[in-house]
Amino acid sequence: MKIGVVGASGYVGGELLRLLVVHPKIEISMITSRQKAGEYVHRIHPSLKGFIDLTFSPLDMEKLSNSCDLVITSVPHGKSNKIVKDLYNRGIKIIDLSADFRLKNPKDYVRWYGWEHPFPEMLSRSVYGVPELHREDIRKAQLVSCPGCMAVTSLLAIKPLIQNNLIDIEHIIVDSKIGSSGAGARANAGTHHAMRYGVIRPYKPAKHRHTGEIEQELSLIAKKEVKISMSPHAVNIVRGILTTNHTFLKKMVSELDLWKIYRNSYRGEPFIRLIRDKKGLYKFPDPKFVVGSNFCDVGFDVDEDNQRVVTLSASDNLMKGAAGSAIQNMNIMLDYEEMDGLKYTPLTPV
Ligand SMILES: NC(=O)c1ccc[n+]([C@@H]2O[C@H](COP(=O)([O-])OP(=O)(O)OC[C@H]3O[C@@H](n4cnc5c(N)ncnc54)[C@H](OP(=O)(O)O)[C@@H]3O)[C@@H](O)[C@H]2O)c1
Known part of the structure; x- marks a missing residue:
């Protein structure tokens, strides 16, 4: 071809x-x-x-x-x-x-x-x-x-929770961090090395354009309108995205059950790796360990005190x-x- x-x-x-x-x-x-x-x-x-x-x-x-x-x-x-x-x-x-x-x-x-x-x-x-x-x-x-590069990381992390009707679909917080290659090859004053190096810069804390496509796709899964609140940040790496999604459970679910849900959801998917380890260097998804590959690494942690599931997903934006x-x-x-x-x-x- x-x-x-x-x-x-x-x-x-x-x-x-x-x-x-x-x-x-x-x-x-x-x-x-x-x-x-x-x-x-x-x-x-x-x-x-x-x-x-x-x-x-x-x-x-x-x-x-x-x-x-x-x-x-x-x-x-x-x-x-x-x-x-x-x-x-x-x-x-x-x-x-x-x-x-x-x-x-x-x-x-x-x-x-x-x-x-x-x-x-x-x-x-x-x-x-x-x-x-x-x-x-x-x-x-x-x-x-x-x-969208941040949209896909968020979607892949949240999808199993919505498919299994586990979370409040009106209160989902999406916090993304992205490297400088996300802005493309054309330079401007804000992407110039002196201004870009070392930053942790919120660049559209409310109403970022990827919100629209994440809501569209999650709503299709939920078969109801899903609302998300998204805030992206430019950080000091060249490639990579880490998205942290805060979601709130309708009723408590054990970590083991969540594992089963994520495993079932992504069985056979060649580019999704589930990341959660108690030992070693790689305990939660981290863009450092996906650069150059097509993987989206997905993981989560449970905050029982607030009935919150924090899902994390890392990919190479390019x-x-x-x-x-x-x-x-x-x-x-x-x-x-x-x-x-x-x-x-x-x-x-x-
Ligand atoms: N960078 C990322 O991480 C990323 C991730 C997901 C999606 N995207 C999307 O992918 C697309 C490309 O992003 P990029 O980061 O590669 O941008 P880029 O580095 O700025 O490259 C843009 C390309 O488009 C060409 N171009 C610009 N205006 C054009 C026009 N009016 N007609 C035809 N060609 C035109 C440019 O070459 P000439 O000006 O020489 O024609 C250049 O080759 C964008 O829509 C971006 O939103 C980017």
Whole structure:
């Protein structure tokens, strides 16, 4: 299969190329960047030197659709929808990394992004790209929309609690910490090293845009409206997310029962590891131990005094949070093994 990447000069684009150059079943046929057109990949992504000798092409929709069976779009939200719509109309399979097709209700784009969706009819045609929630729909989809990087960690940690009707669905607190690569390759005054180094910076303590997609997906599981309160923070790492979710039990559940629930929920899932140990270095999920891999590590602790379950989930924002999820979805859409091109052990120490 011939794969194209739109926005291949960005951080997620670079990560997609890192995975695609060693994927056993595909060929990269076209990669685009408007500003780096004509440049060799290794000039922009030096770590790929020796793995790929393509140059970036300008964004030419005709050429893209003639040379690719599937295109992964990795451009900023608000900029992706026209490109995706064009490819969709030409019958190409698409995996979109932006937020432009994640939400199902057009009104949610006004609420969370501040703009009217130009193609509301397309929203019901896209599948939210979390295999642990929608694997069978992804298999049949022409358009898959990958989740927000913090959203997916939160969803995977909370899903078993909602599926088993254990928690108050109106009071869920989601606290995410994310590394600097989450902001993309384009620098600004706040991401400049002198300003970014050493920070623990709340950047949208209320009404962060990922709230919309987490509520949408948890509500589908609960079959009722779920409310979450989300506060993300930028922290002093390059890759990685740790999400801490505070949830409140309707009635007390033992830790052992919770273990059984989480094990049942994720049995056979290739990229979910349950983490809870009393000994050793790895007692709870920690992004340090997933970097470079497609794992989302999930764990929990119980606070009996407050009937609270604290769930924790860690992932690499460029992998399970973006490019890794895209390749996992691609494998499902193309009927490959789900772990093809994704069998990476995490890098440690980093
Ligand atoms: N970084 C993460 O951890 C992460 C995680 C999950 C999802 N995402 C999402 O993935 C997408 C890419 O993120 P990123 O971090 O890789 O961003 P980035 O580093 O800023 O890269 C953006 C890419 O899009 C291209 N681009 C920008 N504006 C464009 C336009 N109007 N038309 C066509 N191409 C355009 C850029 O190249 P040219 O300007 O040269 O064309 C570049 O290749 C975003 O939607 C982001 O929200 C990112």
